Amino acid sequence: MMILQVQDVTKRFGGLQALTDVTFDLPEGQILGLIGPNGAGKTTLFNVINGVYAPNKGKIIFRGEDITGKPSYEVARRGMARAHQVVRPLHDLTVRENVMVGACFGREGHSLTQAAHKADAALAQVGLAARADQPSGLLNVAQKKRLELARALAARPFLLLLDEVLAGLNPTEISEMVDTILKIRDEGITILMIEHVMQAVMSISDRIIVLDYGQLIAAGKPEEVAANPQVIEAYLGDPEMTARLMGE
Amino acid sequence: MKSWRQPGFWLPLVIVFLWGGIVLVLRQDTVRETAFTVLMFMALASSLNILLGYTGYVSFGHIVFFGLGGYTGFYLISEQGWPLLPAALAGGALSGVIALLVGLAVLRLRGAYFALATIGINEAARAFVSNFGPFGGATGLFVNFSAYEKYGGAGQALWTTFTFLWITTLAVLVVSYLVKHSRFGLGLQAIREDEDAAMVMGVQAPRAKTITYVISAFFPGIIGTLYFFKNGNVEPGDAFQLHMSIEMLVMVMLGGMGTVLGPMVGATAYQGLRGYLLTSPIFKDLHLAVAGLILLLIILFVPAGAVGWVRGRLPALRRVLE
Ligand SMILES: Nc1ncnc2c1ncn2[C@@H]1O[C@H](COP(=O)(O)OP(=O)(O)OP(=O)(O)O)[C@@H](O)[C@H]1O
Ligand SMILES: [Mg+2]
Numbered sequence: 001m002m003i004l005q006v007q008d009v010t011k012r013f014g015g016l017q018a019l020t021d022v023t024f025d026l027p028e029g030q031i032l033g034l035i036g037p038n039g040a041g042k043t044t045l046f047n048v049i050n051g052v053y054a055p056n057k058g059k060i061i062f063r064g065e066d067i068t069g070k071p072s073y074e075v076a077r078r079g080m081a082r083a084h085q086v087v088r089p090l091h092d093l094t095v096r097e098n099v100m101v102g103a104c105f106g107r108e109g110h111s112l113t114q115a116a117h118k119a120d121a122a123l124a125q126v127g128l129a130a131r132a133d134q135p136s137g138l139l140n141v142a143q144k145k146r147l148e149l150a151r152a153l154a155a156r157p158f159l160l161l162l163d164e165v166l167a168g169l170n171p172t173e174i175s176e177m178v179d180t181i182l183k184i185r186d187e188g189i190t191i192l193m194i195e196h197v198m199q200a201v202m203s204i205s206d207r208i209i210v211l212d213y214g215q216l217i218a219a220g221k222p223e224e225v226a227a228n229p230q231v232i233e234a235y236l237g238d239p240e241m242t243a244r245l246m247g248e
Numbered sequence: 249m250k251s252w253r254q255p256g257f258w259l260p261l262v263i264v265f266l267w268g269g270i271v272l273v274l275r276q277d278t279v280r281e282t283a284f285t286v287l288m289f290m291a292l293a294s295s296l297n298i299l300l301g302y303t304g305y306v307s308f309g310h311i312v313f314f315g316l317g318g319y320t321g322f323y324l325i326s327e328q329g330w331p332l333l334p335a336a337l338a339g340g341a342l343s344g345v346i347a348l349l350v351g352l353a354v355l356r357l358r359g360a361y362f363a364l365a366t367i368g369i370n371e372a373a374r375a376f377v378s379n380f381g382p383f384g385g386a387t388g389l390f391v392n393f394s395a396y397e398k399y400g401g402a403g404q405a406l407w408t409t410f411t412f413l414w415i416t417t418l419a420v421l422v423v424s425y426l427v428k429h430s431r432f433g434l435g436l437q438a439i440r441e442d443e444d445a446a447m448v449m450g451v452q453a454p455r456a457k458t459i460t461y462v463i464s465a466f467f468p469g470i471i472g473t474l475y476f477f478k479n480g481n482v483e484p485g486d487a488f489q490l491h492m493s494i495e496m497l498v499m500v501m502l503g504g505m506g507t508v509l510g511p512m513v514g515a516t517a518y519q520g521l522r523g524y525l526l527t528s529p530i531f532k533d534l535h536l537a538v539a540g541l542i543l544l545l546i547i548l549f550v551p552a553g554a555v556g557w558v559r560g561r562l563p564a565l566r567r568v569l570e
Contacts (some may be wrong), residue, residue, distance in 0.1 A: 050448060076450030084448075090441035092506075101438045104431050105450030112431050151449060 002061075003028040003159055003190045004049070009058035011041075011048050011214075018044045019214045021058070026159075031181070031191045033205030033222070035198070037234060041214040042194045043085055046161050049192075050082055051075040063158060079107040081152035085163035085194070087144040091137035098136045098147055099123060099154045106155020115154070122154040126180055142173050149177075153184065160184065162193040166200055178204055202226060210234065251429060256570030260421045260509050264290070268414035272407070280410050284478065286519045291417040291471055292492075293499040293511035294424050299464035300497070301506035302433055303457055304440030305355070308363040308493055309370030310468065315487030316373055317343035317469020319383055322476045326391045327382070331398065332405075336412065336473040343469030344462045351461040355454065358443070367490065374488035388483030409478045413471065420467050425508045425570060427463070436460055440506070491536055495522075498539050501546045504553025508570045513554055518542075 004026040011019040018041045026032050036042050047053045049060055051072040059068045067075055081102065090098050099119035103110045110118055123129045126146040131139060136147060145165050152160055162181070166174050178200055185191055185204075195201035201208070202222040210218040210225060212234040218225050225231055251257045264287070271283045296310050321339025324330040330338070354365040378386045399405035427433045435456050438446035447453050476482040495518065503514025518539070525531040525538055550557050559566050 052444065052448065072444075072447045073450050073452045076448060082448055084445070088442050088445040090438050090445070092441055093437060097434065097437075101434055101446065101449050101451065104434055105438075105446075105452075107450075109450075112429075112434065115431070155450065 001028050002026065003063055004192070005059075005061040006045075006049065007059040007061070009045070009048055009055045009060070011044055011053060011055050017214055019048065019055070022211070022214075022216050023058075024209050024216060024219060026190060026192060028158075028190050029185070029188060030206040031185050031193065031204055033201040033208040034192060034194045034211065035196070035201060035208060035225075036211035040211040042211055043163055044214075045211065046082065046163055046192075046194065050080055050161060073105070076106060076155065077109070079156075079158035080161065081106060081155040081157035081159075082161040083145070083148035083152050083163060083165050085167070087141070087148055089136035089139065089144050089147055091135065093136060094133055095123065095128060095136050095139065095147060096120065096132040099150045102151035102154035103156075106157065108156050118154050118156075119150075122150040125153060125183070126150045127176065141168050142170075145169065145177075149180070153189075157189060159190045159192065162191060162195075164194055164196060166195055166197040174200055251425060254429075254570070255568045256508070256566075257425050259568060259570075260425075260512055261418060263512070264414070264417055264421065268411075268417075272411065272414075275407075277406075280406065282523075284410055284413060286516055287413050287417045288471055288475060289496070289499060289515040289519055290512050291413070291420045292468055293496050293503070293515045294417075294420045294508075295464045295467040295471075296496045297464075297500045297505060297507075297511045298424055298427055299460050300500055301510070302428060302436040302440060303460055305457065305461075306359075306363045306497070307366045307461075307464070308497070309366035309368070309490065310464070310496060311490065311493040312366070312370040312373045312488060313343035313347065313465040313468040314472040314475075314492070315370075315377070315484075316346055316472075317465075318472020318476045318487055319377060319389075319482055321469070321473025322389055322391070322482045323383060325395060325473075325477060326389050329395075332408065332412065332473075332477055335477075336416075336470045339473035340466045340469035343472075344466040347461045347465035348458060351458040352454075355457045355461060370488050370490060370493065374484050377487065378484040384483075386484060388481055388486075390481045391477065406478060409474050413474050416467065416470050416474070421508060421512070423463065423467075424511075427460075428506075428508060428570070432456065432459075437506070494536075494543075495539055498543045498546075501543060501551075501553055504555035504557070504559075507553070507555045507559070510553050510555040517554070 002025045006022055006024050009019055009022045034042050048055045051070050054069040059066055062078060096119050099122050100115040103115035103118040123132055126149050128146050128150060149165060166177055205222055208222050208225040209216055210231050217234060218228045218231045271279055299305055299307055317339035320342040321335040324335040324338055350369055354362060357365055377383050396402040396405040399408045435451040438451050439453050443453055499514035499518045500511050502518055504510030522535055525535040552560060555569055559569055
């Protein structure tokens with residue numbers, strides 16, 4: 001069954017065409033990698049999928065329901081959670097309270113007491129249990145990324161949107177995070193992840209789609225995508241990225 | 249959550265309860281008048297804090313709910329012969345309804361735009377009331393002396409009004425605590441920290457903000473009715489004073505926004521200072537300037553306010569100083 005269907009999605013910001021006729025399906029239980037050069041429109045696609053922006057054209061269908069144009073909180077309640085690229089901790093709240101927001105207002109809509117338990121479980125899952133009582137503003141970047149993930153997990157989503165959760169992490173932290181993501185997938189949560197760390201995204205994704213200048217230019221298994229000439233060309237402006245892609 | 253087991257829930261209530269109780273036992277007019285003013289500002293600042301402190305929305309013209317609710321309650325007493333209690337509740341209800349209608353529109357605005365819009369609402373309400381026949385236009389309304397008869401004469405009526413204000417203040421503090429420690433309140437605090445992120449997590453921000461705005465407008469409407477009934481008259485110049493709005497903000501900031509105790513501490517400290525300034529020959533015309541200066545200093549150096557500062561320094565006291 002398709003958990004998410006994105007059909008002909010177009011998004012403009014004034015004169016800027018950020019997304020053009022993007023179409024893809026995501027089957028339940030998979031990890032779908034979304035890659036593309038900087039400014040390709042990946043984060044914008046997430047914003048359209050989870051209702052932060054309404055698309056100018058096209059449809060978003062989540063678990064069989066048309067959710068196009070619904071506000072982000074409606075989408076969240078239906079079981080879609082997100083970890084942001086630019087971390088957004090609720091500074092004055094403790095780490096636990098941050099995660100409780102996810103549990104209280106996410107799909108299962110827990111009471112405060114239940115949410116505290118769910119929060120502690122989610123924090124343990126991402127390895128932040130020891131920080132539960134600290135103000136979230138005091139965490140370092142790697143910890144804030146984990147907090148984003150814990151908050152999303154505590155919502156018990158059907159679909160998890162991960163926007164560059166590996167960026168800025170060192171190799172040890174990356175492999176820990178990759179393990180965490182795989183465990184989440186094994187629990188039955190479908191994952192759509194934007195990632196620049198090629199090796200990681202290539203190794204854990206079931207399928208990959210590639211966005212360039214707002215258009216979907218390739219889709220397929222990781223090895224197919226890595227060998228696709230159009231994809232290599234899209235990355236040519238970025239020699240480092242090309243080398244990594246070719247190195248796969 | 250078992251609120252009644254928390255010391256932070258009881259502390260503000262016990263203080264206000266004992267203080268009001270002592271005033272009632274002493275039964276001296278001057279003591280009552282001072283206590284009335286301080287309690288009134290405590291309750292007003294606490295009401296404002298439910299919006300400002302928990303959602304981060306700065307309502308600059310919040311006094312409009314005191315004015316409109318006060319006018320409505322006063323009108324029901326002086327022109328329609330209603331008793332004080334239902335009139336005050338009706339004043340609160342009217343303020344709540346106005347907040348509901350206005351909130352749907354202005355709560356879409358963020359930051360400075362919202363603050364400016366609330367000032368506009370206050371000025372618009374003042375202009376409207378000044379030209380509204382049933383409310384006596386620019387001259388306002390007076391209460392007929394016979395209205396006090398029901399309460400055993402004017403003197404006794406003042407004590408009754410004080411008692412109602414005392415109970416209202418206790419009610420505001422209970423509501424403030426319960427909101428802060430509820431699931432709803434967690435959503436509000438998420439909105440305060442990052443509204444867009446809160447919505448992505450499922451917080452229904454438009455609805456939550458509107459409900460909060462209504463709660464924070466309801467109590468000022470009651471308080472306005474009590475205040476004007478005590479004074480015996482109401483006029484546009486007294487009902488919509490922007491500087492009272494600013495003083496409410498100073499009190500919340502001084503004591504600590506987002507805490508239950510903060511607005512209490514802030515209102516007491518500010519009124520104490522104001523009393524001193526008004527009697528000092530040098531400062532007597534400058535008390536608003538001093539208020540502005542205090543606001544500036546707090547925002548620059550102690551943005552958490554007095555209670556927030558102590559909570560930050562002494563985490564052990566957090567459960568007591570909510
Ligand atoms: N709210 C907005 N208003 C105007 N332009 C925007 C807005 N959001 C994104 N854009 C523009 O849309 C384009 C796509 O941006 P987006 O953030 O989606 O890229 P991205 O693929 O996520 O890039 P990166 O890999 O750097 O995160 C960029 O040109 C960006 O400047
Ligand atoms: Mg991005």
